[in-house]
Amino acid sequence: xxxxxxxxxxxxxxxxxxxxxxxxxxxxxxxxxxxxxxxxxxxxxxxxxxxxxxxxxxxxxxxxxxxxxxxxxxxxxxxxxxxxxxxxxxxxxxxxxxxxxxxxxxxxxxxxxxxxxxxxxxxxxxxxxxxxxxxxxxxxxxxxxxxxxxx
Numbered sequence: 626x627x628x629x630x631x632x633x634x635x636x637x638x639x640x641x642x643x644x645x646x647x648x649x650x651x652x653x654x655x656x657x658x659x660x661x662x663x664x665x666x667x668x669x670x671x672x673x674x675x676x677x678x679x680x681x682x683x684x685x686x687x688x689x690x691x692x693x694x695x696x697x698x699x700x701x702x703x704x705x706x707x708x709x710x711x712x713x714x715x716x717x718x719x720x721x722x723x724x725x726x727x728x729x730x731x732x733x734x735x736x737x738x739x740x741x742x743x744x745x746x747x748x749x750x751x752x753x754x755x756x757x758x759x760x761x762x763x764x765x766x767x768x769x770x771x772x773x774x775x776x
Contacts, residue, residue: 632660698770705763712759 631638631646638646650657679685 628656629659632656632663635663694774698774701770702767705766709759709763 628646628649631642632650635643635646650660
């Protein structure tokens with residue numbers, strides 16, 4: 626009979642059970658070694674000193690969390706800016722004369738399909754509406770980011 630479970634719970638068993646366990650430990654070398662290991666482990670745990678975190682740990686952690694949030698917001702703003710620049714470049718490239726002629730030819734083809742005639746001003750208005758829509762959507766996104774930060 627081995628008593629490892631009782632050894633592990635030696636502080637929680639009755640005095641009568643402790644007598645039986647210690648008698649067995651004196652007779653069984655395997656259980657005696659196990660008991661010595663358990664006692665050595667408990668003593669080493671008791672000898673450990675408690676390390677106290679610095680008092681400013683809360684401030685450090687809050688700053689780190691805020692920095693991570695700021696990095697995320699900066700990345701989002703950067704991506705929004707890149708998207709805006711690309712969409713602006715696309716819109717401006719359509720305004721250039723060569724692309725403008727291609728657009729007019731495309732619309733001429735479409736108008737030959739018995740659709741209402743589309744003039745140059747309507748094309749420019751369409752391109753400007755894309756630019757304005759981009760600006761409005763980016764303004765809304767930036768405003769929402771500011772509201773999330775509490776600003």
